[in-house]
Amino acid sequence: MDRYLDANSSTLDVEGLNRISRKVRIVSLFAxxxxxxxxxxxxxxxxxxxxxxxxxIFSVLSxxxxxxxxxxxxxxxxxxxxxxxxxxxxxxxxxxxxxxxxRRALSALVLVPFMLPTVVVASAFVALLPKDLHHxxxxxxxxxxxxxxxxxxxxxxxxxxxxxxxxxxxxxxxGASPASSFFHITFRLLTPAFISSSAIxxxxxxxxxxxxxxxxxxxxxxxxxxxxxxALVLGDISKAAAIxxxxxxxxxxxxxxxxxxxxxxxxxxxxxxxxxxxVLTPKEKVYIRSVTCLTVLTIATPIVALVTSSFRLGNTxxxxxxxxxxSSQIRPGITTGVDPLSSIGISFKFALLAVAxxxxxxxxxxxxxxxxxxxxxxxxLGFALPLATSAVTLGFGMLITFAFSPINWRGQxxxxxxxxxxxxxxxxxxxxxxxxxxxxxxxxxxxxxxGASPLKSLWxxxxxxxxxxxxxxxxxxxxxxxxxxGATTFLTRTESESMPIAIANLMGQTGNIPRAQGFMxxxxxxxVTGTVIFFIEVKDA
Amino acid sequence: MPAEGALLRSKFLFxxxxxxxxxxxxxxxxxxxxxxxxxxxxxxxxxxxPDKDTSxxxxxxxxxKETGIKVKIANAGDSGAMLSKAILTAGNPEGDVIWGIDNxxxxxxxxxxxxxPYKTKNLESIDNALTNIVxxxxxxxxxxxxxxxxxxxxxxxxxEIAIPEKLSxxxxxxxxxxxxxxNPGSSSPGLAFLLASVAEFGxxxxxxxxxxxxxxxxxxxxxxxxxxxxxxxxxGQGQYPLVVSxxxxxxxxxxxxxxxxxISPTGNIDAxxxxxxxxxxxLRGTKKSDDAKKLIDFLVxxxxxxxxxxxxxVNPALENIKLDSAFTQNSRKIENxxxxxxxxxxxNRKEWIDTWTQIVLR
Numbered sequence: 090m091d092r093y094l095d096a097n098s099s100t101l102d103v104e105g106l107n108r109i110s111r112k113v114r115i116v117s118l119f120a121x122x123x124x125x126x127x128x129x130x131x132x133x134x135x136x137x138x139x140x141x142x143x144x145x146i147f148s149v150l151s152x153x154x155x156x157x158x159x160x161x162x163x164x165x166x167x168x169x170x171x172x173x174x175x176x177x178x179x180x181x182x183x184x185x186x187x188x189x190x191x192r193r194a195l196s197a198l199v200l201v202p203f204m205l206p207t208v209v210v211a212s213a214f215v216a217l218l219p220k221d222l223h224h225x226x227x228x229x230x231x232x233x234x235x236x237x238x239x240x241x242x243x244x245x246x247x248x249x250x251x252x253x254x255x256x257x258x259x260x261x262x263x264g265a266s267p268a269s270s271f272f273h274i275t276f277r278l279l280t281p282a283f284i285s286s287s288a289i290x291x292x293x294x295x296x297x298x299x300x301x302x303x304x305x306x307x308x309x310x311x312x313x314x315x316x317x318x319x320a321l322v323l324g325d326i327s328k329a330a331a332i333x334x335x336x337x338x339x340x341x342x343x344x345x346x347x348x349x350x351x352x353x354x355x356x357x358x359x360x361x362x363x364x365x366x367x368v369l370t371p372k373e374k375v376y377i378r379s380v381t382c383l384t385v386l387t388i389a390t391p392i393v394a395l396v397t398s399s400f401r402l403g404n405t406x407x408x409x410x411x412x413x414x415x416s417s418q419i420r421p422g423i424t425t426g427v428d429p430l431s432s433i434g435i436s437f438k439f440a441l442l443a444v445a446x447x448x449x450x451x452x453x454x455x456x457x458x459x460x461x462x463x464x465x466x467x468x469x470l471g472f473a474l475p476l477a478t479s480a481v482t483l484g485f486g487m488l489i490t491f492a493f494s495p496i497n498w499r500g501q502x503x504x505x506x507x508x509x510x511x512x513x514x515x516x517x518x519x520x521x522x523x524x525x526x527x528x529x530x531x532x533x534x535x536x537x538x539x540g541a542s543p544l545k546s547l548w549x550x551x552x553x554x555x556x557x558x559x560x561x562x563x564x565x566x567x568x569x570x571x572x573x574x575g576a577t578t579f580l581t582r583t584e585s586e587s588m589p590i591a592i593a594n595l596m597g598q599t600g601n602i603p604r605a606q607g608f609m610x611x612x613x614x615x616x617v618t619g620t621v622i623f624f625i626e627v628k629d630a
Numbered sequence: 631m632p633a634e635g636a637l638l639r640s641k642f643l644f645x646x647x648x649x650x651x652x653x654x655x656x657x658x659x660x661x662x663x664x665x666x667x668x669x670x671x672x673x674x675x676x677x678x679x680p681d682k683d684t685s686x687x688x689x690x691x692x693x694x695k696e697t698g699i700k701v702k703i704a705n706a707g708d709s710g711a712m713l714s715k716a717i718l719t720a721g722n723p724e725g726d727v728i729w730g731i732d733n734x735x736x737x738x739x740x741x742x743x744x745x746x747p748y749k750t751k752n753l754e755s756i757d758n759a760l761t762n763i764v765x766x767x768x769x770x771x772x773x774x775x776x777x778x779x780x781x782x783x784x785x786x787x788x789x790e791i792a793i794p795e796k797l798s799x800x801x802x803x804x805x806x807x808x809x810x811x812x813n814p815g816s817s818s819p820g821l822a823f824l825l826a827s828v829a830e831f832g833x834x835x836x837x838x839x840x841x842x843x844x845x846x847x848x849x850x851x852x853x854x855x856x857x858x859x860x861x862x863x864x865x866g867q868g869q870y871p872l873v874v875s876x877x878x879x880x881x882x883x884x885x886x887x888x889x890x891x892x893i894s895p896t897g898n899i900d901a902x903x904x905x906x907x908x909x910x911x912x913l914r915g916t917k918k919s920d921d922a923k924k925l926i927d928f929l930v931x932x933x934x935x936x937x938x939x940x941x942x943x944v945n946p947a948l949e950n951i952k953l954d955s956a957f958t959q960n961s962r963k964i965e966n967x968x969x970x971x972x973x974x975x976x977x978n979r980k981e982w983i984d985t986w987t988q989i990v991l992r
Contacts, residue, residue, distance in 0.1 A: 139718075140718075215855070215859055302816070302851050302852070303851065303855060306849075306850070306851065307813040307815075307816070307849045307850065307851050307991055308991050318815055318816055320714050321707075321708070321710035321711050321714055322710050322815055322816055322821075322983075323815070323979070323980055323983065324710075324713065324714060324717070324735065324738050325980075326714055326717070326718065402887075402888050402889075403887065405889075407888065409888050417680075417683050417684075418683070419885070419886060419888075424680070424683055424684045424941075425886070426678070426679075426680030426681075426683070426684050426941065427680075428682070428683060485714070485715070485718055488715055488718060488719065488724070489718055489719060492719065492722050493722070499724065500672075500704070500724065578707060579707060579711060579715075581674065581704045581705065581706040581707070581715065581724050581725075582704065582705050583672070583681070583702055583703065583704045583705070584681050584682060584702075584703070586681065586705070590677065593677070594677055594678060596854055596858075597678060597853070597854055598678070598882070598886065599857065599864070599875075599876075599879045599882035599883060599886060599943075600882050600883060600885065600886020600887055601864075601886065601887055601888065602886045602887065602888050603886055604858065
């Protein structure tokens with residue numbers, strides 16, 4: 090057993106790594122901390138210090154209405170997280186344990202929802218769900234599950250694929266039932282991955298905005314929606330910031346607790362890569378087939394609905410939107426003011442830069458977190474904070490921070506992809522860290538026996554194994570950048586209308602042409618992200 | 631194994647360097663043409679203000695030809711986001727001129743000192759009904775439109791129900807479950823409709839909304855959901871034949887339709903309309919005041935104003951602009967719309983919205 094498992098991970102982790110010199114460790118922290126401070130901490134601190142007064146905080150804290158909203162926010166996030174885990178674990182097992190025809194396609198498909206703009210998906214669900222369900226918590230949870238199954242499949246799936254099946258098999262040889270061997274061994278080993286994905290999903294659903302606005306209806310409001318309402322409609326930025334800071338504090342406590350538990354439960358594994366097995370027994374066949382069918386059905390339905398709508402002009406079928414993709418002109422002198430084709434180009438430009446920034450920073454941050462002890466934990470926590478921060482707050486913070494030379498950057502186009510990468514980095518760090526922390530110990534021992542320096546073994550053992558998670562990270566970053574409709578929409582743009590904004594603008598107009606064009610763009614967004622991910626999955630082989 | 635490792639490493643490094651290089655080149659490219667010359671003005675506007683390709687933008691190019699001043703459009707989000715940002719950056723603004731703050735928030739904008747005073751020399755040509763709303767040297771009215779109840783013509787015809795004529799009709803039993811409105815706490819037409827009810831009923835607006843709630847009024851969070859998701863008159867498959875929308879929505883139904891239609895499937899109920907007036911102004915803190923003044927004058931000149939209707943679907947502020955027939959065919963001028971003084975809106979807006987929320991949503 091000792092070869093595979095060691096519950097006391099902290100001593101093991103350090104072995105080999107603690108020989109890396111102190112200087113190298115400290116230097117590794119510079120870039121990630123610098124980036125986070127400049128583009129996240131500095132802006133939000135500046136905003137909070139400018140607009141918040143202490144009395145705001147007290148009045149918000151003692152406000153019954155805000156407390157009611159908090160309770161709704163919390164409970165829907167909790168239910169959504171649990172439901173996402175339950176629905177995500179089935180495809181996660183199928184995709185990470187079995188090799189079957191169409192596995193890669195399915196694996197790509199599962200990621201697509203995560204990358205679609207919430208506005209579009211929520212609208213598709215409004216059309217699909219029966220009227221009785223509109224504006225209910227149940228509908229909110231369904232849509233949240235739809236979005237977040239991808240997180241479970243990615244994080245839990247990756248962990249699952251690293252668990253040697255021999256463990257379960259040997260337990261079964263020793264007399265354990267398949268179920269009990271799964272629960273006692275595999276399930277236990279998966280705990281950190283469960284906590285990790287729960288934390289992300291909880292953050293996501295707690296700060297949910299678009300889904301709540303469209304599916305939740307006006308009766309159901311989250312803190313995030315309240316922040317936007319106060320800042321953008323009622324013009325009370327001060328109260329908005331007060332709610333935002335309380336949300337941030339609450340979520341920081343939640344993340345810290347998650348980290349703490351995850352560290353306690355973390356179990357060190359060493360295994361060779363992916364151990365997928367062919368589908369053999371009839372039971373397994375049924376399982377794989379039903380998971381595949383259900384997943385395809387759930388994900389394809391809203392996307393098919395989107396594509397269908399792009400071929401509808403009022404009550405008739407038409408290819409008008411697709412034929413006139415590159416034109417904002419409807420007839421001479423009349424335009425929608427939105428050029429669909431150019432918004433696609435702009436989105437690609439944003440995504441490219443966002444991917445580059447995300448990979449560099451997330452890679453450096455993951456290494457720094459990995460080789461540093463406590464300081465690493467702080468960096469890890471720091472990079473999770475943007476997800477806990479209200480989009481309006483971050484956007485407004487950037488607006489007033491990058492307003493003076495030498496950092497007068499608010500009018501620059503590249504500040505938008507930087508905003509995208511702030512959202513993407515925590516996901517990519519997570520993907521990288523999961524891989525880093527599954528360090529094959531026999532290799533480390535072999536390397537040090539052969540006289541490799543600690544840095545050399547960090548490079549050859551840890552960093553070189555990062556290729557696949559980095560490619561995955563690039564896909565995640567690209568997809569987040571394509572679909573992001575949060576903080577950066579609160580930055581002012583000059584001639585840089587990206588796809589989600591073009592979609593929102595088109596859908597905000599009267600008439601069947603702009604509407605069909607909006608759906609056409611949304612379809613393209615779905616198809617492009619799906620294709621990118623599919624390509625990476627296939628290449629990945 | 632070592633050979634494979636080296637290969638992997640070089641490939642890996644190559645990809646990394648490649649991505650970074652592209653990024654740097656990209657950012658370099660854009661920086662070079664971003665050098666703002668002294669003769670460039672930034673016009674801050676809401677997202678639905680077109681940033682290129684329309685006749686509005688063509689008109690702005692004419693302005694550049696005449697004066698040598700290039701106008702760059704900066705889209706700042708919806709009108710609420712745009713105003714909040716202008717307030718946050720007051721004194722160190724994101725642009726030089728702002729377009730599109732409406733009468734429900736203009737007093738808030740003035741109170742927060744976002745404007746540099748300027749009285750346009752074209753003031754006399756502007757419709758008299760628009761000029762005395764706020765102090766003229768602060769903000770200049772540039773366009774106006776109305777928020778009205780739109781109705782599904784076919785529904786009322788086939789069911790042989792009389793079209794409601796005024797606000798108080800909406801609480802009658804025959805219109806039970808027919809009306810969809812937007813949340814005034816999140817939507818600008820929603821707020822306008824709430825203001826219409828305040829203008830009509832005064833303090834009794836609460837009773838009106840209580841009755842509307844009994845009459846099963848449907849509330850959505852934004853215009854889009856109400857118009858396309860709930861309303862039966864447009865291309866959507868909604869169930870509600872009455873919706874709060876714009877006076878120009880019937881026009882847009884005709885213009886943005888394919889195949890073209892002659893007559894709009896929807897109409898306005900004139901006696902339910904609330905007037906929205908949009909203002910432009912010079913942002914305090916601009917270093918280009920003189921050029922900004924020229925731009926304000928241009929925004930209320932005939933050349934620019936005549937392009938407004940078919941691009942922004944509102945009426946020009948300038949009197950005696952000949953409207954395009956495509957615009958006039960399906961819309962009438964709304965006479966005597968509801969109006970409330972911006973100062974009074976500013977003082978009561980939050981209370982009205984909160985009360986409305988308590989009555990209708992809780």
